[in-house]
Amino acid sequence: MLEYHIIPVTAFAQNCTLLWCTQTRAAVLVDAGGEPERLLAAVTQRQLQLQALWVTHGHVDHVGAVGDLAQRLQLPVIGPGMADDYWLQALPSITRQYGFPFADVLQPQRWLQEGDVLTLGEQTLTVIHCPGHTPGHMVFYSASARLALVGDVLFAGSIGRSDFPGGDGATLIRSIRERLFPLGDDVAFIPGHGAMSTFGAERRHNPFVADPA
Numbered sequence: 408m409l410e411y412h413i414i415p416v417t418a419f420a421q422n423c424t425l426l427w428c429t430q431t432r433a434a435v436l437v438d439a440g441g442e443p444e445r446l447l448a449a450v451t452q453r454q455l456q457l458q459a460l461w462v463t464h465g466h467v468d469h470v471g472a473v474g475d476l477a478q479r480l481q482l483p484v485i486g487p488g489m490a491d492d493y494w495l496q497a498l499p500s501i502t503r504q505y506g507f508p509f510a511d512v513l514q515p516q517r518w519l520q521e522g523d524v525l526t527l528g529e530q531t532l533t534v535i536h537c538p539g540h541t542p543g544h545m546v547f548y549s550a551s552a553r554l555a556l557v558g559d560v561l562f563a564g565s566i567g568r569s570d571f572p573g574g575d576g577a578t579l580i581r582s583i584r585e586r587l588f589p590l591g592d593d594v595a596f597i598p599g600h601g602a603m604s605t606f607g608a609e610r611r612h613n614p615f616v617a618d619p620a
């Protein structure tokens with residue numbers, strides 16, 4: 408089974424997710440945005456084997472601690488899409504600008520693309536490209552767990568910002584309606600900020616992307 412534990416980090420309360428396979432104890436941290444000691448404590452407490460750092464997109468509150476953890480633990484950084492490289496290149500100046508602990512330029516071991524399959528112990532997740540908030544934003548989806556980690560694409564009752572450089576509102580709404588909602592109303596999602604929800608609930612109630620009445 409796939410299990411998860413959400414750890415809000417940074418001043419932006421970004422939902423870093425510790426994700427693991429219950430059979431093998433293999434684990435990843437998705438969007439290790441900050442507070443690395445807290446994240447590692449959560450791993451140790453559950454006696455998990457951390458295997459990689461997965462990244463949905465290049466924003467500082469999602470990647471702020473990724474480089475530090477990768478270097479300390481010799482873990483591969485997987486994702487986001489290469490189109491988000493300009494955010495990762497800007498990390499030194501952006502961490503200063505937002506008052507984050509300094510983060511150097513981040514160079515992932517593997518850029519992700521639409522349709523890539525990620526293995527976590529005995530579990531597999533599919534990579535879905537959902538541009539609009541950032542151009543290289545990726546979503547991680549487990550069909551068997553009926554769970555998606557959607558980063559800043561979709562929130563309970565809201566959607567991601569599209570006013571940053573490289574963002575596009577119409578593209579974002581298309582990503583949600585055409586890439587995420589078809590996965591099924593029963594699919595639960597962990598957003599980058601705030602409470603979990605399901606695609607079905609957002610199709611009914613989300614003022615930005617609900618189905619037309």
Ligand SMILES: [Zn+2]
Nearest residue numbers: 464466540559
């Ligand atoms: Zn973001």
